[in-house]
Amino acid sequence: MIPRLLSFIDAFAPAEGNPPRDVGPFARWALQGAWPAIWTACFVTLLTGIAELVSARFTGWVVDAAAAQGPGGYWGPYAILIGFGLLFFLLIRPLIVLADAAVSSISLGPNLYPLVLSRVNRYTLGHSLSYFDNDFAGRISQKATQVARGLNDLVNEMTDVLVYAVAMFAGTFFLLAGIDPRLLLIFTGWFVVYALFLRLMIPKMRRLARERADANTLVTGQIVDTLSNIATVKLFAHDTREDEATRATLVRWRGKARDFGVVSALFRLGLMTLGGLLPLMAILSALYLYSIGAASSGDIAMTAMLTTRLAMLTNRLGRAAMSIFTNIGVVADGIGTLTPPHAITDRPGARDEARGGALRFEHLTFRYGGKQAALNDFDLTVKQGEKIALVGASGAGKSTVIGLLLRLYDVEEGRILLGGDDIRDLTQAGLRRAVSVVRQETSMFNRSALENIRYGRPDASDEEVFDAARRASAHDFIQDLRDRRGREGYDARLGERGVKLSGGQRQRIALARAILKDAPVLVLDEATSALDSEVEAEIQGALDVVMQGKTVIAIAHRLSTIAQMDRIIVMEQGRIVEQGTHDALLAKRGVYARYWSRQSGGFLGAQDAAE
Secondary structure (H helix, E strand, C coil), rough: CHCCCCCCCCCCCCCCCCCCHHHHHHHHCCCCCHHHHHHHHHHHHHHHHHHHHHHHHHHHHHHHHHHHHHHCHHHHHHHHHHHHHHHHHHHHHHHHHHHHHHHHHHHHHHHHHHHHHHHHHHHHCCCCCHHHHHCCHHHHHHHHHHHHHHHHHHHHHHHHHHHHHHHHHHHHHHHHHHHCHHHHHHHHHHHHHHHHHHHHHHHHHHHHHHHHHHHHHHHHHHHHHHHHHHHHHHHCHHHHHHHHHHHHHHHHHHHHHHHHHHHCCCHHHHHHHHHHHHHHHHHHHHHHHHHHHCCHHHHCCCCHHHHHHHHHHHHHHHHHHHHHHHHHHHHHHHHHHCCCCCCCCEEEECCCCCCCCEEEEEEEEEEECCCCEEEEEEEEEEECEEEEEEEEECCHHHHHHHHHCCCCCCCCEEEEECCCHHHHHEEEEHHHCCCECCCCCCCCCCCEHHHHCCCCCCCCCCHHHHHHHHCCHHHHHHCCCCCCCCEEHCEEECCCHCCCCCHHHHHHHHHHHHHCCCCCEEEEECCCCCCCCHHHHHHHHHHHHHHHCCCCEEEEHHHHHHHCCEEEEECCCCCEEEECHHHHHHHHHHHHHHHHHHHHHCEECCHHHHC
Protein backbone atom coordinates (compact mmCIF):
# COMPACT_ATOMS: atom_id res chain seq x y z
CA MET A 1 0.00 0.00 0.00
CA ILE A 2 2.80 2.42 0.89
CA PRO A 3 4.46 2.12 -2.56
CA ARG A 4 1.09 2.87 -4.19
CA LEU A 5 0.62 5.95 -2.02
CA LEU A 6 4.16 7.11 -2.78
CA SER A 7 3.60 6.66 -6.52
CA PHE A 8 0.36 8.69 -6.41
CA ILE A 9 2.51 11.67 -7.43
CA ASP A 10 5.46 11.51 -9.85
CA ALA A 11 7.76 13.74 -7.79
CA PHE A 12 10.15 14.45 -10.65
CA ALA A 13 7.83 14.83 -13.63
CA PRO A 14 8.58 18.00 -15.66
CA ALA A 15 5.92 20.70 -15.88
CA GLU A 16 4.46 21.87 -19.15
CA GLY A 17 5.14 25.45 -20.20
CA ASN A 18 6.91 28.22 -18.30
CA PRO A 19 6.02 29.27 -14.74
CA PRO A 20 3.49 32.14 -14.51
CA ARG A 21 4.35 35.13 -12.35
CA ASP A 22 1.16 35.23 -10.24
CA VAL A 23 0.79 32.97 -7.21
CA GLY A 24 -2.40 31.15 -8.27
CA PRO A 25 -1.33 30.28 -11.83
CA PHE A 26 2.18 29.50 -10.56
CA ALA A 27 0.76 27.02 -8.03
CA ARG A 28 -1.24 25.31 -10.79
CA TRP A 29 1.93 25.09 -12.91
CA ALA A 30 4.13 23.83 -10.07
CA LEU A 31 1.58 21.25 -8.89
CA GLN A 32 0.74 19.72 -12.26
CA GLY A 33 0.19 15.99 -11.78
CA ALA A 34 -0.35 16.32 -8.02
CA TRP A 35 -3.97 17.45 -8.14
CA PRO A 36 -5.56 13.98 -7.91
CA ALA A 37 -3.66 13.37 -4.67
CA ILE A 38 -4.52 16.87 -3.39
CA TRP A 39 -8.24 16.43 -4.09
CA THR A 40 -8.11 12.99 -2.47
CA ALA A 41 -6.55 14.58 0.62
CA CYS A 42 -9.33 17.19 0.66
CA PHE A 43 -12.02 14.49 0.44
CA VAL A 44 -10.51 12.39 3.24
CA THR A 45 -10.10 15.48 5.43
CA LEU A 46 -13.74 16.32 4.77
CA LEU A 47 -14.68 12.83 5.99
CA THR A 48 -12.58 13.44 9.11
CA GLY A 49 -14.57 16.60 9.86
CA ILE A 50 -17.84 14.76 9.30
CA ALA A 51 -16.66 12.04 11.69
CA GLU A 52 -16.14 14.66 14.40
CA LEU A 53 -19.65 15.98 13.82
CA VAL A 54 -21.04 12.47 14.09
CA SER A 55 -19.16 12.07 17.39
CA ALA A 56 -20.86 15.17 18.78
CA ARG A 57 -24.26 14.10 17.49
CA PHE A 58 -23.76 10.63 19.02
CA THR A 59 -23.08 12.28 22.40
CA GLY A 60 -26.38 14.15 22.13
CA TRP A 61 -28.25 10.98 21.24
CA VAL A 62 -26.79 9.15 24.24
CA VAL A 63 -27.69 11.93 26.70
CA ASP A 64 -31.23 12.22 25.33
CA ALA A 65 -31.70 8.44 25.37
CA ALA A 66 -30.47 8.25 28.96
CA ALA A 67 -32.75 11.10 30.04
CA ALA A 68 -35.76 9.48 28.38
CA GLN A 69 -35.07 5.93 29.70
CA GLY A 70 -34.01 6.76 33.23
CA PRO A 71 -32.17 4.29 35.47
CA GLY A 72 -32.47 0.58 34.78
CA GLY A 73 -31.44 -1.66 31.93
CA TYR A 74 -28.41 -1.40 29.68
CA TRP A 75 -28.20 -3.71 26.68
CA GLY A 76 -31.89 -3.68 25.96
CA PRO A 77 -32.63 0.05 25.75
CA TYR A 78 -29.23 1.08 24.42
CA ALA A 79 -28.29 -1.87 22.15
CA ILE A 80 -28.57 0.13 18.91
CA LEU A 81 -26.55 3.05 20.33
CA ILE A 82 -23.91 0.71 21.75
CA GLY A 83 -23.60 -1.17 18.45
CA PHE A 84 -23.33 2.04 16.45
CA GLY A 85 -20.75 3.40 18.89
CA LEU A 86 -18.60 0.29 18.68
CA LEU A 87 -18.77 0.24 14.87
CA PHE A 88 -18.13 3.96 14.47
CA PHE A 89 -15.47 4.61 17.12
CA LEU A 90 -13.52 1.37 16.74
CA LEU A 91 -13.69 0.87 12.98
CA ILE A 92 -15.08 3.66 10.80
CA ARG A 93 -13.49 6.64 12.55
CA PRO A 94 -10.00 5.06 12.91
CA LEU A 95 -10.04 4.04 9.23
CA ILE A 96 -10.93 7.59 8.19
CA VAL A 97 -8.13 9.01 10.36
CA LEU A 98 -5.70 6.41 8.98
CA ALA A 99 -6.64 7.32 5.40
CA ASP A 100 -6.21 11.02 6.19
CA ALA A 101 -2.79 10.47 7.77
CA ALA A 102 -1.66 8.16 4.96
CA VAL A 103 -2.57 10.56 2.16
CA SER A 104 -1.09 13.57 3.96
CA SER A 105 2.08 11.92 5.25
CA ILE A 106 2.87 9.49 2.43
CA SER A 107 1.33 10.83 -0.79
CA LEU A 108 1.70 14.58 -0.23
CA GLY A 109 4.43 14.99 2.39
CA PRO A 110 7.40 13.28 0.67
CA ASN A 111 6.40 14.28 -2.88
CA LEU A 112 5.29 17.91 -3.04
CA TYR A 113 8.59 19.47 -1.96
CA PRO A 114 10.77 17.61 -4.52
CA LEU A 115 8.07 18.09 -7.17
CA VAL A 116 8.05 21.89 -6.84
CA LEU A 117 11.78 22.30 -6.17
CA SER A 118 12.83 20.15 -9.13
CA ARG A 119 10.61 22.19 -11.45
CA VAL A 120 11.77 25.53 -10.09
CA ASN A 121 15.40 24.41 -10.22
CA ARG A 122 15.01 23.12 -13.78
CA TYR A 123 13.61 26.49 -14.91
CA THR A 124 16.26 28.44 -12.97
CA LEU A 125 19.05 26.50 -14.67
CA GLY A 126 17.68 27.69 -18.01
CA HIS A 127 18.42 31.35 -17.26
CA SER A 128 21.24 33.04 -19.11
CA LEU A 129 24.62 33.67 -17.50
CA SER A 130 23.80 37.35 -16.97
CA TYR A 131 20.92 36.34 -14.67
CA PHE A 132 23.37 34.62 -12.32
CA ASP A 133 25.92 37.42 -12.69
CA ASN A 134 23.37 39.88 -11.29
CA ASP A 135 22.45 38.01 -8.12
CA PHE A 136 23.90 35.95 -5.26
CA ALA A 137 24.01 32.20 -5.76
CA GLY A 138 23.00 31.77 -2.12
CA ARG A 139 20.03 34.10 -2.52
CA ILE A 140 18.80 32.32 -5.64
CA SER A 141 19.11 28.89 -4.02
CA GLN A 142 17.34 30.05 -0.87
CA LYS A 143 14.49 31.56 -2.89
CA ALA A 144 14.06 28.25 -4.70
CA THR A 145 13.92 26.23 -1.49
CA GLN A 146 11.62 28.80 0.14
CA VAL A 147 9.18 28.62 -2.75
CA ALA A 148 9.13 24.82 -2.68
CA ARG A 149 8.75 24.66 1.09
CA GLY A 150 6.18 27.47 1.12
CA LEU A 151 4.00 25.85 -1.53
CA ASN A 152 4.32 22.48 0.21
CA ASP A 153 3.22 23.99 3.53
CA LEU A 154 0.45 25.92 1.79
CA VAL A 155 -1.06 22.75 0.30
CA ASN A 156 -0.74 20.86 3.58
CA GLU A 157 -2.40 23.63 5.59
CA MET A 158 -5.25 23.98 3.12
CA THR A 159 -5.93 20.25 2.75
CA ASP A 160 -5.44 19.46 6.42
CA VAL A 161 -6.84 22.46 8.30
CA LEU A 162 -8.91 24.58 5.93
CA VAL A 163 -11.02 21.74 4.53
CA TYR A 164 -11.49 20.32 8.04
CA ALA A 165 -12.58 23.75 9.28
CA VAL A 166 -15.08 24.13 6.42
CA ALA A 167 -16.59 20.74 7.29
CA MET A 168 -16.77 21.59 10.98
CA PHE A 169 -18.25 25.07 10.52
CA ALA A 170 -20.78 23.92 7.91
CA GLY A 171 -21.77 20.89 9.99
CA THR A 172 -22.09 22.95 13.17
CA PHE A 173 -24.24 25.46 11.30
CA PHE A 174 -26.54 22.63 10.19
CA LEU A 175 -26.74 20.91 13.60
CA LEU A 176 -27.36 24.11 15.56
CA ALA A 177 -30.04 25.14 13.10
CA GLY A 178 -31.75 21.83 13.86
CA ILE A 179 -31.93 22.73 17.56
CA ASP A 180 -33.20 26.29 17.31
CA PRO A 181 -32.68 29.19 14.82
CA ARG A 182 -31.72 31.47 17.71
CA LEU A 183 -28.61 29.40 18.33
CA LEU A 184 -27.80 29.80 14.67
CA LEU A 185 -28.00 33.59 14.95
CA ILE A 186 -25.50 33.60 17.82
CA PHE A 187 -23.14 31.34 15.89
CA THR A 188 -23.48 33.43 12.71
CA GLY A 189 -22.81 36.68 14.58
CA TRP A 190 -19.69 35.23 16.18
CA PHE A 191 -18.47 33.94 12.84
CA VAL A 192 -18.84 37.39 11.24
CA VAL A 193 -16.76 38.98 14.04
CA TYR A 194 -14.15 36.21 13.66
CA ALA A 195 -13.96 36.71 9.88
CA LEU A 196 -13.57 40.49 10.26
CA PHE A 197 -10.75 39.96 12.78
CA LEU A 198 -8.92 37.68 10.34
CA ARG A 199 -9.45 40.18 7.51
CA LEU A 200 -7.93 42.93 9.65
CA MET A 201 -4.93 41.03 10.95
CA ILE A 202 -3.84 38.66 8.19
CA PRO A 203 -2.80 41.31 5.58
CA LYS A 204 -0.55 42.92 8.21
CA MET A 205 0.99 39.59 9.09
CA ARG A 206 1.42 38.69 5.42
CA ARG A 207 3.27 41.94 4.72
CA LEU A 208 5.48 41.61 7.78
CA ALA A 209 6.21 37.95 7.03
CA ARG A 210 7.28 38.85 3.51
CA GLU A 211 9.57 41.59 4.80
CA ARG A 212 11.05 39.17 7.34
CA ALA A 213 11.64 36.54 4.64
CA ASP A 214 13.35 39.09 2.40
CA ALA A 215 15.55 40.25 5.27
CA ASN A 216 16.46 36.64 6.03
CA THR A 217 17.44 36.13 2.38
CA LEU A 218 19.80 39.11 2.58
CA VAL A 219 21.45 37.60 5.66
CA THR A 220 22.00 34.30 3.87
CA GLY A 221 23.25 36.04 0.74
CA GLN A 222 25.75 38.08 2.74
CA ILE A 223 27.10 35.03 4.57
CA VAL A 224 27.33 32.96 1.39
CA ASP A 225 29.10 35.81 -0.42
CA THR A 226 31.64 36.11 2.40
CA LEU A 227 32.32 32.38 2.67
CA SER A 228 32.52 31.98 -1.11
CA ASN A 229 35.34 34.52 -1.11
CA ILE A 230 36.94 33.53 2.19
CA ALA A 231 40.45 33.48 0.73
CA THR A 232 40.13 37.15 -0.29
CA VAL A 233 38.68 38.01 3.13
CA LYS A 234 41.66 36.40 4.85
CA LEU A 235 44.27 37.91 2.54
CA PHE A 236 42.94 41.43 3.11
CA ALA A 237 42.37 40.84 6.85
CA HIS A 238 38.72 41.86 6.57
CA ASP A 239 37.19 39.36 9.01
CA THR A 240 35.86 42.21 11.16
CA ARG A 241 34.55 44.13 8.17
CA GLU A 242 32.63 41.11 6.90
CA ASP A 243 31.32 40.39 10.39
CA GLU A 244 30.01 43.96 10.58
CA ALA A 245 28.35 43.62 7.18
CA THR A 246 26.64 40.42 8.33
CA ARG A 247 25.65 42.11 11.58
CA ALA A 248 24.01 44.95 9.63
CA THR A 249 21.82 42.48 7.75
CA LEU A 250 21.02 40.69 11.02
CA VAL A 251 20.00 43.98 12.65
CA ARG A 252 17.55 44.54 9.80
CA TRP A 253 16.23 40.98 10.10
CA ARG A 254 15.88 41.35 13.88
CA GLY A 255 13.78 44.48 13.43
CA LYS A 256 11.48 42.80 10.92
CA ALA A 257 11.22 39.70 13.12
CA ARG A 258 10.35 41.86 16.14
CA ASP A 259 7.58 43.66 14.23
CA PHE A 260 6.21 40.33 13.07
CA GLY A 261 6.37 38.96 16.63
CA VAL A 262 4.37 41.88 18.10
CA VAL A 263 1.56 41.49 15.58
CA SER A 264 1.69 37.71 15.98
CA ALA A 265 1.21 38.00 19.75
CA LEU A 266 -1.78 40.33 19.33
CA PHE A 267 -3.19 37.95 16.75
CA ARG A 268 -2.99 34.99 19.10
CA LEU A 269 -4.56 37.03 21.92
CA GLY A 270 -7.50 37.89 19.68
CA LEU A 271 -7.90 34.27 18.58
CA MET A 272 -7.89 33.03 22.17
CA THR A 273 -10.50 35.60 23.22
CA LEU A 274 -12.82 34.86 20.34
CA GLY A 275 -12.28 31.13 20.79
CA GLY A 276 -13.38 31.34 24.43
CA LEU A 277 -16.36 33.54 23.60
CA LEU A 278 -18.00 31.02 21.25
CA PRO A 279 -18.60 28.06 23.63
CA LEU A 280 -19.57 30.40 26.47
CA MET A 281 -22.25 32.14 24.40
CA ALA A 282 -23.47 28.92 22.77
CA ILE A 283 -23.70 26.87 25.98
CA LEU A 284 -25.45 29.65 27.89
CA SER A 285 -27.90 30.08 25.02
CA ALA A 286 -28.55 26.34 24.83
CA LEU A 287 -29.09 26.29 28.60
CA TYR A 288 -31.61 29.12 28.25
CA LEU A 289 -33.44 27.23 25.51
CA TYR A 290 -33.47 24.16 27.77
CA SER A 291 -34.94 26.23 30.60
CA ILE A 292 -37.89 27.25 28.44
CA GLY A 293 -38.33 23.76 26.99
CA ALA A 294 -36.96 24.57 23.53
CA ALA A 295 -33.92 22.27 23.77
CA SER A 296 -33.07 18.91 25.29
CA SER A 297 -30.25 17.99 27.60
CA GLY A 298 -28.66 16.16 24.66
CA ASP A 299 -28.78 19.39 22.67
CA ILE A 300 -26.84 21.12 25.46
CA ALA A 301 -24.24 18.35 25.45
CA MET A 302 -23.92 18.42 21.65
CA THR A 303 -23.71 22.22 21.60
CA ALA A 304 -21.01 22.19 24.26
CA MET A 305 -19.03 19.55 22.44
CA LEU A 306 -19.31 21.22 19.03
CA THR A 307 -18.50 24.75 20.16
CA THR A 308 -15.63 23.64 22.42
CA ARG A 309 -14.06 21.84 19.48
CA LEU A 310 -14.67 24.87 17.27
CA ALA A 311 -13.01 27.05 19.91
CA MET A 312 -9.90 24.89 19.72
CA LEU A 313 -10.20 24.85 15.94
CA THR A 314 -10.36 28.66 15.72
CA ASN A 315 -6.88 28.90 17.24
CA ARG A 316 -5.59 26.27 14.87
CA LEU A 317 -7.42 27.84 11.94
CA GLY A 318 -6.07 31.29 12.78
CA ARG A 319 -2.51 29.98 12.90
CA ALA A 320 -3.16 28.06 9.67
CA ALA A 321 -4.52 31.20 8.02
CA MET A 322 -1.43 33.08 9.17
CA SER A 323 0.75 30.31 7.77
CA ILE A 324 -1.21 30.22 4.51
CA PHE A 325 -0.92 33.93 3.86
CA THR A 326 2.67 34.01 5.08
CA ASN A 327 3.53 31.26 2.62
CA ILE A 328 1.63 33.05 -0.14
CA GLY A 329 3.89 36.04 0.54
CA VAL A 330 7.00 33.86 0.54
CA VAL A 331 5.98 32.18 -2.72
CA ALA A 332 5.13 35.53 -4.34
CA ASP A 333 8.51 36.92 -3.28
CA GLY A 334 10.33 33.90 -4.69
CA ILE A 335 8.40 34.02 -7.96
CA GLY A 336 9.60 37.58 -8.51
CA THR A 337 13.22 36.40 -8.33
CA LEU A 338 13.05 32.99 -10.00
CA THR A 339 10.55 33.25 -12.85
CA PRO A 340 11.46 36.14 -15.15
CA PRO A 341 11.34 34.98 -18.79
CA HIS A 342 14.50 33.30 -20.03
CA ALA A 343 16.68 35.80 -21.86
CA ILE A 344 18.04 33.07 -24.16
CA THR A 345 15.71 30.39 -25.49
CA ASP A 346 15.80 27.64 -28.10
CA ARG A 347 13.98 28.28 -31.33
CA PRO A 348 11.11 25.92 -32.19
CA GLY A 349 12.50 22.97 -34.12
CA ALA A 350 16.13 23.76 -33.21
CA ARG A 351 18.56 20.97 -34.06
CA ASP A 352 20.23 19.09 -31.22
CA GLU A 353 23.53 18.36 -32.94
CA ALA A 354 26.03 20.49 -34.84
CA ARG A 355 27.07 19.40 -38.35
CA GLY A 356 30.77 20.14 -38.09
CA GLY A 357 33.33 22.46 -36.56
CA ALA A 358 33.67 25.21 -39.18
CA LEU A 359 32.93 28.66 -37.73
CA ARG A 360 31.76 31.90 -39.30
CA PHE A 361 31.40 35.16 -37.34
CA GLU A 362 29.45 37.51 -39.59
CA HIS A 363 29.74 41.23 -38.84
CA LEU A 364 29.13 40.95 -35.09
CA THR A 365 28.39 44.09 -33.11
CA PHE A 366 27.68 43.61 -29.42
CA ARG A 367 27.24 46.12 -26.61
CA TYR A 368 26.03 44.04 -23.63
CA GLY A 369 22.83 46.08 -23.86
CA GLY A 370 24.68 49.40 -23.43
CA LYS A 371 26.16 52.04 -25.73
CA GLN A 372 29.84 51.09 -25.71
CA ALA A 373 30.53 48.36 -28.27
CA ALA A 374 32.48 45.35 -26.98
CA LEU A 375 32.57 44.04 -30.57
CA ASN A 376 32.35 46.31 -33.56
CA ASP A 377 31.74 44.67 -36.97
CA PHE A 378 33.76 41.60 -36.00
CA ASP A 379 34.00 39.39 -39.11
CA LEU A 380 35.96 36.12 -39.15
CA THR A 381 35.89 32.71 -40.85
CA VAL A 382 37.52 29.69 -39.20
CA LYS A 383 37.82 26.58 -41.34
CA GLN A 384 37.13 23.07 -40.05
CA GLY A 385 40.25 21.91 -38.19
CA GLU A 386 41.91 25.34 -38.29
CA LYS A 387 43.66 26.58 -35.16
CA ILE A 388 43.48 30.28 -34.46
CA ALA A 389 44.44 32.51 -31.56
CA LEU A 390 42.74 35.71 -30.44
CA VAL A 391 45.23 38.28 -29.17
CA GLY A 392 44.65 41.71 -27.77
CA ALA A 393 44.85 43.86 -24.70
CA SER A 394 42.25 43.59 -21.94
CA GLY A 395 38.88 44.82 -23.18
CA ALA A 396 39.66 44.11 -26.83
CA GLY A 397 36.65 41.77 -27.06
CA LYS A 398 38.28 38.32 -27.02
CA SER A 399 36.14 36.87 -24.23
CA THR A 400 33.03 38.44 -25.75
CA VAL A 401 33.63 36.41 -28.92
CA ILE A 402 33.73 33.21 -26.86
CA GLY A 403 30.67 34.19 -24.82
CA LEU A 404 28.66 34.79 -27.98
CA LEU A 405 29.89 31.57 -29.57
CA LEU A 406 28.62 29.60 -26.58
CA ARG A 407 25.37 31.63 -26.45
CA LEU A 408 26.04 32.78 -22.93
CA TYR A 409 24.72 35.97 -24.47
CA ASP A 410 22.72 36.37 -27.67
CA VAL A 411 24.16 38.36 -30.56
CA GLU A 412 22.71 41.83 -31.03
CA GLU A 413 23.81 42.38 -34.64
CA GLY A 414 25.18 39.84 -37.11
CA ARG A 415 25.22 36.08 -36.65
CA ILE A 416 27.48 33.11 -35.86
CA LEU A 417 27.50 29.91 -37.91
CA LEU A 418 28.71 26.52 -36.68
CA GLY A 419 28.93 23.79 -39.29
CA GLY A 420 26.91 26.02 -41.59
CA ASP A 421 24.04 26.47 -39.11
CA ASP A 422 23.18 29.68 -37.29
CA ILE A 423 23.91 28.79 -33.67
CA ARG A 424 20.41 30.05 -32.80
CA ASP A 425 19.06 27.20 -34.94
CA LEU A 426 20.78 24.75 -32.58
CA THR A 427 19.56 23.98 -29.10
CA GLN A 428 21.75 25.49 -26.42
CA ALA A 429 22.62 22.02 -25.16
CA GLY A 430 23.45 20.83 -28.68
CA LEU A 431 25.65 23.87 -29.32
CA ARG A 432 27.57 23.50 -26.06
CA ARG A 433 28.08 19.79 -26.56
CA ALA A 434 29.93 20.70 -29.75
CA VAL A 435 32.39 22.99 -27.94
CA SER A 436 34.92 22.02 -25.27
CA VAL A 437 36.08 24.93 -23.14
CA VAL A 438 39.00 25.32 -20.77
CA ARG A 439 38.73 28.71 -19.09
CA GLN A 440 41.24 30.80 -17.21
CA GLU A 441 39.09 30.57 -14.08
CA THR A 442 38.40 26.88 -13.76
CA SER A 443 35.39 25.68 -11.80
CA MET A 444 35.43 22.49 -9.78
CA PHE A 445 32.52 20.79 -8.07
CA ASN A 446 32.86 19.59 -4.49
CA ARG A 447 32.80 16.05 -5.81
CA SER A 448 35.42 13.41 -6.45
CA ALA A 449 38.21 13.93 -8.97
CA LEU A 450 36.67 11.13 -11.02
CA GLU A 451 33.28 12.87 -11.14
CA ASN A 452 34.83 16.24 -11.98
CA ILE A 453 36.67 14.82 -15.01
CA ARG A 454 33.74 12.62 -16.07
CA TYR A 455 31.60 15.77 -16.20
CA GLY A 456 33.03 16.18 -19.70
CA ARG A 457 31.30 12.96 -20.81
CA PRO A 458 29.07 11.36 -18.17
CA ASP A 459 28.92 7.99 -19.94
CA ALA A 460 32.72 7.60 -20.06
CA SER A 461 34.28 4.54 -18.43
CA ASP A 462 36.77 4.78 -15.58
CA GLU A 463 39.61 3.84 -17.94
CA GLU A 464 38.66 6.64 -20.33
CA VAL A 465 38.71 9.08 -17.41
CA PHE A 466 42.13 7.82 -16.32
CA ASP A 467 43.47 8.14 -19.87
CA ALA A 468 42.22 11.73 -20.16
CA ALA A 469 43.89 12.55 -16.83
CA ARG A 470 47.20 11.07 -18.01
CA ARG A 471 47.08 13.09 -21.23
CA ALA A 472 46.48 16.24 -19.17
CA SER A 473 49.36 15.42 -16.77
CA ALA A 474 46.86 15.14 -13.90
CA HIS A 475 47.00 11.41 -13.15
CA ASP A 476 50.03 11.49 -10.84
CA PHE A 477 48.89 14.24 -8.48
CA ILE A 478 45.31 12.86 -8.40
CA GLN A 479 46.66 9.56 -7.06
CA ASP A 480 48.18 11.47 -4.12
CA LEU A 481 44.92 13.23 -3.16
CA ARG A 482 43.26 12.49 0.18
CA ASP A 483 40.22 14.22 1.71
CA ARG A 484 39.21 14.64 5.35
CA ARG A 485 37.12 11.46 5.29
CA GLY A 486 40.04 9.37 4.16
CA ARG A 487 39.00 8.96 0.53
CA GLU A 488 42.01 8.79 -1.75
CA GLY A 489 42.99 9.26 -5.36
CA TYR A 490 40.15 9.59 -7.84
CA ASP A 491 37.60 9.12 -5.01
CA ALA A 492 38.88 12.11 -3.01
CA ARG A 493 36.60 15.18 -2.91
CA LEU A 494 38.14 18.38 -4.24
CA GLY A 495 36.43 20.82 -1.86
CA GLU A 496 34.12 23.68 -2.76
CA ARG A 497 35.24 25.23 -6.07
CA GLY A 498 38.31 22.97 -5.93
CA VAL A 499 39.91 24.86 -3.05
CA LYS A 500 42.11 21.87 -2.13
CA LEU A 501 43.96 22.11 -5.45
CA SER A 502 46.49 24.58 -6.73
CA GLY A 503 45.60 26.71 -9.73
CA GLY A 504 47.70 24.51 -11.99
CA GLN A 505 46.08 21.34 -10.67
CA ARG A 506 42.60 22.75 -11.27
CA GLN A 507 43.50 23.64 -14.84
CA ARG A 508 44.90 20.19 -15.51
CA ILE A 509 41.65 18.60 -14.32
CA ALA A 510 39.75 21.07 -16.52
CA LEU A 511 41.96 20.05 -19.46
CA ALA A 512 41.27 16.38 -18.73
CA ARG A 513 37.55 17.16 -18.70
CA ALA A 514 37.82 18.84 -22.12
CA ILE A 515 39.95 16.00 -23.51
CA LEU A 516 37.32 13.50 -22.37
CA LYS A 517 34.51 15.52 -23.96
CA ASP A 518 36.22 15.28 -27.37
CA ALA A 519 34.06 17.97 -29.02
CA PRO A 520 34.75 19.18 -32.60
CA VAL A 521 35.50 22.73 -31.39
CA LEU A 522 38.04 23.41 -28.65
CA VAL A 523 38.24 26.77 -26.88
CA LEU A 524 41.30 27.47 -24.75
CA ASP A 525 40.77 30.60 -22.69
CA GLU A 526 44.13 31.09 -20.93
CA ALA A 527 44.21 27.31 -20.52
CA THR A 528 47.83 27.15 -19.35
CA SER A 529 48.07 30.48 -17.53
CA ALA A 530 48.40 28.91 -14.06
CA LEU A 531 51.03 26.33 -15.02
CA ASP A 532 54.76 26.50 -14.58
CA SER A 533 56.95 26.13 -17.66
CA GLU A 534 57.75 22.44 -17.10
CA VAL A 535 54.12 21.38 -16.66
CA GLU A 536 53.06 23.68 -19.50
CA ALA A 537 55.48 21.88 -21.79
CA GLU A 538 53.96 18.53 -20.78
CA ILE A 539 50.41 19.74 -21.38
CA GLN A 540 51.33 21.53 -24.59
CA GLY A 541 52.39 18.18 -25.99
CA ALA A 542 49.03 16.70 -24.93
CA LEU A 543 47.19 19.65 -26.43
CA ASP A 544 49.00 19.18 -29.73
CA VAL A 545 47.52 15.68 -29.89
CA VAL A 546 44.06 16.75 -28.69
CA MET A 547 43.89 19.62 -31.19
CA GLN A 548 44.44 17.34 -34.18
CA GLY A 549 41.42 17.54 -36.46
CA LYS A 550 39.60 20.06 -34.24
CA THR A 551 38.70 23.66 -34.77
CA VAL A 552 40.60 25.56 -32.08
CA ILE A 553 40.20 29.07 -30.72
CA ALA A 554 42.83 30.01 -28.15
CA ILE A 555 43.08 33.13 -26.04
CA ALA A 556 46.40 33.75 -24.33
CA HIS A 557 48.37 36.63 -22.91
CA ARG A 558 51.44 34.36 -22.93
CA LEU A 559 52.14 34.83 -26.62
CA SER A 560 54.69 32.03 -26.76
CA THR A 561 51.85 29.52 -26.23
CA ILE A 562 50.05 30.52 -29.44
CA ALA A 563 52.99 31.18 -31.75
CA GLN A 564 52.45 27.86 -33.55
CA MET A 565 48.79 28.49 -34.35
CA ASP A 566 47.68 28.43 -37.99
CA ARG A 567 46.51 32.00 -37.70
CA ILE A 568 46.68 34.74 -35.09
CA ILE A 569 43.84 37.29 -34.93
CA VAL A 570 44.84 40.61 -33.37
CA MET A 571 41.99 42.64 -31.86
CA GLU A 572 41.66 46.20 -30.67
CA GLN A 573 38.45 47.83 -29.41
CA GLY A 574 36.28 45.00 -30.65
CA ARG A 575 37.72 44.94 -34.20
CA ILE A 576 40.18 42.76 -36.05
CA VAL A 577 43.20 44.91 -36.86
CA GLU A 578 45.65 42.22 -38.00
CA GLN A 579 45.67 38.52 -38.81
CA GLY A 580 48.23 36.02 -40.07
CA THR A 581 50.85 33.57 -38.87
CA HIS A 582 53.25 34.44 -36.09
CA ASP A 583 56.15 34.99 -38.49
CA ALA A 584 54.07 37.01 -40.94
CA LEU A 585 52.78 39.31 -38.21
CA LEU A 586 56.26 39.87 -36.82
CA ALA A 587 57.48 40.72 -40.29
CA LYS A 588 54.64 43.20 -40.67
CA ARG A 589 55.96 45.14 -37.65
CA GLY A 590 52.48 46.19 -36.61
CA VAL A 591 50.39 45.76 -33.47
CA TYR A 592 51.30 42.11 -32.88
CA ALA A 593 54.98 42.83 -33.31
CA ARG A 594 54.66 45.58 -30.73
CA TYR A 595 52.97 43.17 -28.32
CA TRP A 596 55.68 40.59 -28.92
CA SER A 597 58.51 43.03 -28.27
CA ARG A 598 56.90 44.38 -25.12
CA GLN A 599 55.85 41.10 -23.53
CA SER A 600 57.51 40.38 -20.20
CA GLY A 601 58.38 36.78 -19.47
CA GLY A 602 56.29 35.68 -22.40
CA PHE A 603 53.16 37.58 -21.34
CA LEU A 604 51.30 40.41 -23.00
CA GLY A 605 52.27 43.33 -20.82
CA ALA A 606 50.12 45.59 -18.71
CA GLN A 607 51.36 48.58 -20.68
CA ASP A 608 49.58 47.25 -23.78
CA ALA A 609 46.38 46.84 -21.80
CA ALA A 610 46.51 50.49 -20.89
CA GLU A 611 47.06 51.71 -24.45
